[in-house]
Amino acid sequence: MTTGDRLGKIDLLGLASSAKIARAYVYSVLYRAGRRDLDDIETVVSEVFTNAIRHSESGRRPGGLVQVRVYDDGATSRVEVTDEGSPNGIPAIPEQADPVSEGGRGLWLVRELFSSWGWGQDHSGRTVWFEVSRTSSRHFDDI
Template sequence: MSAEAVSALGLLGRVELPGVAGSICTARRYVRGVLRRSGQRDTYDAELLVSELVSNAVRHSESGRAGGLVTVAVANCGESVQIAVTDSGSATCAPRIPPGQDEGAEGGRGLWLVRELSLSWGWHEGAAGRIVWFRLARR
């Protein structure tokens, strides 16, 4: 999500975190706090999905290297909220939902969950890095 897009949507909060596994929990708490302060009562899906995206950023992007950063932005879109995770991208790995999800697999379902639980989602490369975003209805 570009800075212009975030501004137009109504930025509720933005945080930059180290590209380490410990940031997954921090991102979850941050999103919960921002959403509750904005009047959102149900934050479970947002917390789950931001966990998946930050986990992917740390595992599969250059942000997971020493000194890497991940940014989480939360924006008000009226009847929905948009959450975007920006990382440093990867030359060898792009966000995709693997075909034929195996219910017995221990991993690989993060983006599938994002697709299933969100109103919409997507990703693009931007000047700041790779941005993966999703929208959820406000409740």
């Protein structure tokens, strides 16, 4: 996907309470675009947003921001979460998630649920993105 039409963008404070807003925002934007298979997308948005505030300047500095962008081209939806970056790279992704751990599942879920995802970092911050087609058959319950 070349990103498709941008359906929306929201800047949120780098606070744990903003993850719920990010999840609801992505849900509402994609629902209005006709998408109904949103459970896994909501889960992953929450995880990726939480990672952004835990592992970047967005969550460390007062007034830090995380931006969420949503795209759709009719066949595929794309969500991008951009934080203010950090001197560290992206955390390692475990081969298997620890079911009793308080963390470490965000990028693991992205990798397991969505075949097309990635991340990049430049001077303006770090972006984690994922795409899901409307015909995708892998779901959280399957992993």
